[in-house]
Amino acid sequence: MAYDSIEDLLNNGGLKPGDVVSQRELMEKTGATLGAVREAIPRLEAEGLLITLPKRGLMVPSLDITFVRDAYQMRTMIEMTSVPFAIKHISKSVIAGWIDWHNSAIDHLDRGDEEVAQRLQRLDWDIHLQMVSAIGNALITNVYRVTSIKTRMVGQSRIRVTPANASRVIGEHLAFLNPLYAGDEVEATKALCQHIDNSLTLALGGTL
Incomplete structure (x- = not known):
């Protein structure tokens, strides 16, 4: 604890x-x-x-831009590998639950609901970790988890989900969750890669 x-x-x-x-x-x-x-x-x-x-x-260690680039490269490699495992091992009911939550959250975000944005942030972390865990390799999962914590430490203010950017995050999530539910590995991988690329751009101080 x-x-x-x-x-x-x-x-x-x-x-x-x-x-x-x-x-x-x-x-x-x-x-x-x-x-x-x-x-x-x-x-x-x-x-x-x-x-x-x-x-x-x-x-708390200070981490530089080089670390962020390296961490996101590793994140991309791991998460792209996870897609076929997620399709096979994460039940459709779980994925459907994620999709339904995102769809129902949109109306609340239009009203600037900070609590919903915070829940979306935690769900974001959980979805990515569950997909990586679906690979079934405890070493990979732990490396991914620790690296993710470090990247969040570096880019707290830039990559945090807020009411202002939550609609974009929801759109990016649905772009890979819907094909994940349908078992479309190619489209799910493509959309997930774009989602991670966008996060890297923001973590490095860029804009979308």
Whole structure:
């Protein structure tokens, strides 16, 4: 639970690159016990999500543009590989549920609903992770998950889903979810690649 709470802080900007925190501050931020925080730290360090600074505390690593480019290249390779596995192993009922949620969210976004945008953000992360998990390789899934956290840390303000951009995100999602549901590997892969390319452009400070 302590690890998951710290991961949420990294994903959502509660901890930003360059931040230095103590174990007690992490305890206060997460609501976990000090012992639980201490148990989570070695895993976070091994994954490169925290760095111990002797006598200072723990630092969230700073990551540069080169890392972002490399991370998105790896993300593209992994996610393109995942499409046929997702078609085979993710049930149509699950994909249909994703599609229905996106379609029903559109009206709420027209009213600038921040809560719906936040739910879309979490669903975005979950859809991509479930597709990668469908490959059935725990090593690939973990590398993808950790790399995704790092890219979110770098581009928090640029790639975050908001009411202003949520309609675009929904359109990009439906562009690959509909063919995924239909079992059309070619179209799903093409649309997914475009979605990732758009995210990279934004993460690097560009516009669409």
